Amino acid sequence: MKCHVEGCNADTRTLSTRGDKRRRECFNGHRFNTLEMPVEDRTERAQIKRDQRLKMMQEMRERERAEIEGIRAAKGTLREIGELFGRSITYVWKVRRGDVVDL
Numbered sequence: 001m002k003c004h005v006e007g008c009n010a011d012t013r014t015l016s017t018r019g020d021k022r023r024r025e026c027f028n029g030h031r032f033n034t035l036e037m038p039v040e041d042r043t044e045r046a047q048i049k050r051d052q053r054l055k056m057m058q059e060m061r062e063r064e065r066a067e068i069e070g071i072r073a074a075k076g077t078l079r080e081i082g083e084l085f086g087r088s089i090t091y092v093w094k095v096r097r098g099d100v101v102d103l
Contacts, residue, residue, distance in 0.1 A: 005030045071095045 003010045003026035010026040017023075020036045067085060071092055074081045078089045078096075085092070094100050 001034070002026075003028065003030050004032065068095055068100060 001012050001024065003012055005026070005028075008026060008028050008030055010028045010030075012024045012026045015023040015025050015031075022034045022036060023031070024034055025031045071081060071085055071087070072095060074084060076084075078092045081087075082089045082092045091100070
């Protein structure tokens with residue numbers, strides 16, 4: 001294993017082991033702990049993170065879609081609609097004109 005200290009990247013040796021924890025030292029004298037875990041746990045955690053990111057992106061798309069529909073349905077001047085939604089007049093104009101499409 002290589003040292004994780006920025007700019008070091010030296011080889012390391014194990015000083016002690018307790019269960020799945022290891023105390024390591026690199027050949028430049030940096031000491032740190034590592035936690036060993038099976039590959040299955042890492043892939044499961046990565047999948048959970050991916051699922052969370054996808055859910056968050058979907059929620060963002062839904063909010064943007066609802067905002068676009070609201071801007072298209074709103075009555076009033078471009079300035080009033082922009083102030084209502086916290087958007088610029090240019091953005092409101094592009095949504096109304098059809099340049100901004102639903103996702």
